[in-house]
Amino acid sequence: MTEITEVPSPFCGIGTDDLTIHVDxxxxxxxxxxxxxxxxxxxxxxxxxEPRIAGEPATLEAAVxxxxxxxxxxxxxxxxxCATDVNGMRALLALAxxxxxxxxxxxxxxxxxxxLAQQDTGWMNTTLAELKNxxxxxxxxxxxxxSFAPRFFEKYVWNEAMFVADNEQRDVIxxxxxxxxxxxxxxxxxxxxxxxxxxxDLPEVLAVMSALLRGRPVKVESVGGIAxxxxxxxxxxxxxxxxxxxxxxxxxxAFPHAELTVQTVCAIVxxxxxxxxxxxxxxxxxxxxxxxxxxVCGWTTGYPARLSYARGFPEYDPFQFExxxxxxxxxxxxxxxxxxxxxxxPPASEVPxxxxxxxxxxxxQPPAVYIPVGTPGIDHVGHAFRLDNVVAIxxxxxxxxxxxxxxxxxxxxxxxxxxxxxx
Amino acid sequence: MLIKLTGGTVYDPNSGVAGxxxxxxxxxxxxxxxxxxxxxxxxxxxVSGKVVMxxxxxLHSHIGGGKGNIARTLLPEDHRLDPVARTLIxxxxxxxxxxxxxxTGYRYAEMxxxxxxxxxxxxxxxxxxxxxxxxxxxxxKGGYVMLGSDDYLLRMLTAKKDQKAINxxxxxxxxxxxxxxxxxxxxxxxxxxxxxxxxxxxxxQNVHYGxxxxxxxxxxxxALQELGVTHPLHVHGCNLGVPGNVDTTLHTIDGIEGxxxxxxxxxxxxxxxxxxxxxxxxxxxxxxxxxRNKNITADVGQVMFGQTVTASxxxxxxxxxxxxxxxxxxxxxxxxxxxGCGVVPFKYRDQNFVNAxxxxxxxxxxxxxxDPWRVFLTTDHPNGAPFMSYPHLxxxxxxxxxxxxxxxxIHPEAQKMTTLGSIEREYSLQEIAILxxxxxxxxxxxxxxxxxxxxxxxxxxxxxxDADREKMFAKPNFVFxxxxxxxxxxxxxxxxxxxxxxxxPEYDPSVEVELKQYFDRYLTMKLGNFKISDDEITExxxxxxxxxxxRGAA
Numbered sequence: 001m002t003e004i005t006e007v008p009s010p011f012c013g014i015g016t017d018d019l020t021i022h023v024d025x026x027x028x029x030x031x032x033x034x035x036x037x038x039x040x041x042x043x044x045x046x047x048x049x050e051p052r053i054a055g056e057p058a059t060l061e062a063a064v065x066x067x068x069x070x071x072x073x074x075x076x077x078x079x080x081x082c083a084t085d086v087n088g089m090r091a092l093l094a095l096a097x098x099x100x101x102x103x104x105x106x107x108x109x110x111x112x113x114x115x116l117a118q119q120d121t122g123w124m125n126t127t128l129a130e131l132k133n134x135x136x137x138x139x140x141x142x143x144x145x146x147s148f149a150p151r152f153f154e155k156y157v158w159n160e161a162m163f164v165a166d167n168e169q170r171d172v173i174x175x176x177x178x179x180x181x182x183x184x185x186x187x188x189x190x191x192x193x194x195x196x197x198x199x200x201d202l203p204e205v206l207a208v209m210s211a212l213l214r215g216r217p218v219k220v221e222s223v224g225g226i227a228x229x230x231x232x233x234x235x236x237x238x239x240x241x242x243x244x245x246x247x248x249x250x251x252x253x254a255f256p257h258a259e260l261t262v263q264t265v266c267a268i269v270x271x272x273x274x275x276x277x278x279x280x281x282x283x284x285x286x287x288x289x290x291x292x293x294x295x296v297c298g299w300t301t302g303y304p305a306r307l308s309y310a311r312g313f314p315e316y317d318p319f320q321f322e323x324x325x326x327x328x329x330x331x332x333x334x335x336x337x338x339x340x341x342x343x344x345x346p347p348a349s350e351v352p353x354x355x356x357x358x359x360x361x362x363x364x365q366p367p368a369v370y371i372p373v374g375t376p377g378i379d380h381v382g383h384a385f386r387l388d389n390v391v392a393i394x395x396x397x398x399x400x401x402x403x404x405x406x407x408x409x410x411x412x413x414x415x416x417x418x419x420x421x422x423x
Numbered sequence: 424m425l426i427k428l429t430g431g432t433v434y435d436p437n438s439g440v441a442g443x444x445x446x447x448x449x450x451x452x453x454x455x456x457x458x459x460x461x462x463x464x465x466x467x468x469x470v471s472g473k474v475v476m477x478x479x480x481x482l483h484s485h486i487g488g489g490k491g492n493i494a495r496t497l498l499p500e501d502h503r504l505d506p507v508a509r510t511l512i513x514x515x516x517x518x519x520x521x522x523x524x525x526x527t528g529y530r531y532a533e534m535x536x537x538x539x540x541x542x543x544x545x546x547x548x549x550x551x552x553x554x555x556x557x558x559x560x561x562x563x564k565g566g567y568v569m570l571g572s573d574d575y576l577l578r579m580l581t582a583k584k585d586q587k588a589i590n591x592x593x594x595x596x597x598x599x600x601x602x603x604x605x606x607x608x609x610x611x612x613x614x615x616x617x618x619x620x621x622x623x624x625x626x627x628q629n630v631h632y633g634x635x636x637x638x639x640x641x642x643x644x645x646a647l648q649e650l651g652v653t654h655p656l657h658v659h660g661c662n663l664g665v666p667g668n669v670d671t672t673l674h675t676i677d678g679i680e681g682x683x684x685x686x687x688x689x690x691x692x693x694x695x696x697x698x699x700x701x702x703x704x705x706x707x708x709x710x711x712x713x714x715r716n717k718n719i720t721a722d723v724g725q726v727m728f729g730q731t732v733t734a735s736x737x738x739x740x741x742x743x744x745x746x747x748x749x750x751x752x753x754x755x756x757x758x759x760x761x762x763g764c765g766v767v768p769f770k771y772r773d774q775n776f777v778n779a780x781x782x783x784x785x786x787x788x789x790x791x792x793x794d795p796w797r798v799f800l801t802t803d804h805p806n807g808a809p810f811m812s813y814p815h816l817x818x819x820x821x822x823x824x825x826x827x828x829x830x831x832x833i834h835p836e837a838q839k840m841t842t843l844g845s846i847e848r849e850y851s852l853q854e855i856a857i858l859x860x861x862x863x864x865x866x867x868x869x870x871x872x873x874x875x876x877x878x879x880x881x882x883x884x885x886x887x888x889d890a891d892r893e894k895m896f897a898k899p900n901f902v903f904x905x906x907x908x909x910x911x912x913x914x915x916x917x918x919x920x921x922x923x924x925x926x927x928p929e930y931d932p933s934v935e936v937e938l939k940q941y942f943d944r945y946l947t948m949k950l951g952n953f954k955i956s957d958d959e960i961t962e963x964x965x966x967x968x969x970x971x972x973x974r975g976a977a
Contacts, residue, residue: 120752295492390548391759
């Protein structure tokens with residue numbers, strides 16, 4: 001048994017890097033620092049490492065050759081999932097560029113809620129260490145923070161801070177969903193203030209809050225079941241704060257046009273700053289390569305991870321290039337599914353499908369090709385981006401599984417595709 | 424393979440060669456002395472009548488790191504103006520104001536540039552910056568790690584730690600972030616913004632730490648001097664863009680007390696507040712101060728008219744400037760007790776008085792600084808303009824009548840407020856070679872780049888003479904990188920991968936004892952996971968690391 005300390009996680013999005021892991025042969029056990037998100041993801045047993053063609057065992061070489069044959073010369077190949085590390089995404093984009101594929105990250109519909117707001121008006125955001133050391137008013141919008149990241153409060157709120165002497169002076173306020181547990185209760189027993197409302201009412205509640213902040217007339221006394229005076233009190237608290245932070249999880253804002261709600265939150269943050277007080281936004285995300293996909297696509301193409309190379313150069317459309325829509329409308333003639341972090345299979349379709357996935361993935365229908373790959377941060381080194389966008393973590397190799405990386409497999413496929421075009 | 428460039432007119436300021444006819448021989452990627460007469464040349468390029476210089480080096484260009492990618496994400500509509508299709512050998516992407524990484528490499532190389540340096544490597548974001556630069560083909564690259572608003576340094580200054588302790592921290596950070604220099608952005612100002620200070624003058628205290636920008640600049644400049652780092656402290660001053668900041672800049676120069684200091688994008692720091700618009704040129708004063716103070720170097724950060732995006736670590740000033748955003752959207756971030764950033768799209772207009780005068784101020788500085796070894800050609804890409812505008816800028820410097828034609832088009836009141844029309848100077852080819860190659864290599868301490876004498880790497884650009892200098896510099900005839908022909912007549916013909924230039928000053932390893940405690944108590948990453956290892960740059964099989972000697976060493 002080997003003990004590995006200070007292990008970073010690509011699974012939780014907050015880039016936890018204080019895990020202690022015990023490795024026994026191919027078995028991985030989280031010995032310390034685990035949580036409901038990270039522990040199962042690390043401990044998922046290794047599955048059958050053998051590549052398969054139409055469900056039948058095959059050599060890696062044969063599987064790569066078959067994948068290349070299925071992906072080249074197509075009119076509408078779709079590369080979906082896109083859940084891997086930086087080098088995996090680099091290789092995926094290189095291949096997509098060559099065969100003219102659509103590239104679509106599995107979590108893009110969530111990220112889109114943030115991206116549309118970001119691309120329309122921008123925002124003022126902060127990062128984890130600033131939040132940890134500065135936040136004195138934490139406002140959580142429509143999200144159960146502790147189920148997103150079970151150790152968030154322990155690590156970043158009820159922990160030592162450079163600029164907050166007494167954590168009991170930190171206020172936690174929920175607007176929308178109430179917290180599912182007690183993680184947001186301070187060590188001294190102070191509970192979070194909860195202004196509960198349904199998701200459907202969040203847009204209106206936040207619009208009223210924004211109007212109050214801008215000094216616009218508000219005629220109603222309550223909105224979505226929340227007294228307007230309570231919203232005013234939250235604004236007053238934020239305007240007396242040294243460093244307020246609004247947190248939201250785009251995945252949790254699962255209602256139509258939630259991007260407008262994100263935009264309202266971002267506008268509130270900007271307005272507080274314009275009124276002479278510091279305040280920041282903090283969008284949650286970054287799990288299983290979604291931020292990584294957006295970042296690598298960003299520097300390679302200029303666009304986030306929903307784009308098409310079909311015309312020979314990258315084009316971005318956050319709606320048109322959605323995998324589900326393309327499959328439903330019968331526009332795809334090949335599907336590449338990349339999921340190196342978990343065993344979620346590709347979406348069901350009649351299209352010839354190549355799967356580059358974590359070992360142990362189970363299928364209702366065996367895909368044309370399945371090549372099990374290593375998981376970044378377990379089977380090989382790599383890089384992943386954390387939810388706060390600017391921090392990349394260096395993932396460690398924990399065991400010798402001999403599984404190839406996503407990057408290796410995709411590069412091998414690209415080589416075969418290229419050879420075909422050159423010959 | 425032995426390659427010969429025959430009969431070119433060579434400009435190599437490093438060897439004092441200024442327009443002499445000279446053959447150049449290349450073998451194994453490097454320039455070699457003329458071989459024995461009986462050795463057969465494998466490949467000969469007839470470059471007679473053409474201008475031969477070393478590959479150009481951009482010492483200040485935002486080509487890697489978080490704020491650039493934020494700018495890209497912010498501006499999808501801008502990318503649509505300049506899609507770049509793939510070819511058999513090049514990747515697709517897009518250009519315009521903030522090109523994708525691959526296109527960045529191609530476009531620089533097509534213009535005869537063979538190296539570019541990212542000036543704002545936030546320690547916590549350095550990993551991303553190196554990954555982005557790792558996807559920039561052909562060019563060599565490197566970065567200056569940003570210090571001065573990081574809480575660790577400010578805590579050290581408040582605790583009155585001695586210079587030796589500071590030096591260890593600076594050297595450790597340079598090693599951990601894989602940097603070749605150190606940059607300060609609005610010294611302490613990014614930090615002060617987090618405490619809700621909205622401006623910070625040179626002698627104004629941070630409300631929490633009680634430390635002033637002057638103290639930070641002195642301490643860091645001294646650290647680099649004592650560590651022997653070749654590149655002087657790279658300074659983005661206080662009060663960027665503020666009318667009247669010419670005084671701040673003069674005090675910054677005086678305040679450094681003779682230590683080496685590089686003032687970056689100095690155009691943005693050379694503003695008076697005279698005249699009807701309370702905005703005037705301080706270029707003459709600044710140029711005079713540079714001429715007088717031999718410890719000072721500067722790059723200009725020239726503004727060019729048109730759309731661009733400003734991406735800066737200076738969250739304090741960028742937040743103030745958001746009111747000028749065009750289109751009207753912008754982003755600010757506080758980052759990891761380390762730094763910050765602000766991204767504001769911007770359109771410089773020749774009929775806007777302020778923008779027009781900014782343009783003139785930059786040119787005045789270029790033309791009034793006497794010593795070409797101490798001024799550098801930059802637009803602070805993309806902040807003043809995208810780097811693709813360099814050939815136009817070179818023509819403005821080399822061609823007085825063209826310059827005056829352009830001057831006649833700008834806002835009439837701005838014309839009255841600049842002495843540009845009365846400046847006779849025209850840059851020579853040799854001076855351009857200093858500004859864009861020899862000077863940059865010297866100030867960065869690149870031991871074997873930016874020159875054409877035997878022993879240097881064969882980064883070589885061959886131009887076809889043309890009275891229209893913009894045309895001449897836009898599409899060189901041949902560009903060689905490490906002896907390989909990479910571009911021909913402005914088209915990429917081969918894709919290679921450059922190296923990452925770093926300096927590695929020594930430090931006392933015990934510096935990590937206190938750092939580890941600080942990381943464990945306050946930061947969100949373990950110290951061991953923070954440091955960038957060599958294999959992170961080399962494992963893709965494309966990257967490499969080149970360590971340059973410290974000043975005075977071998």
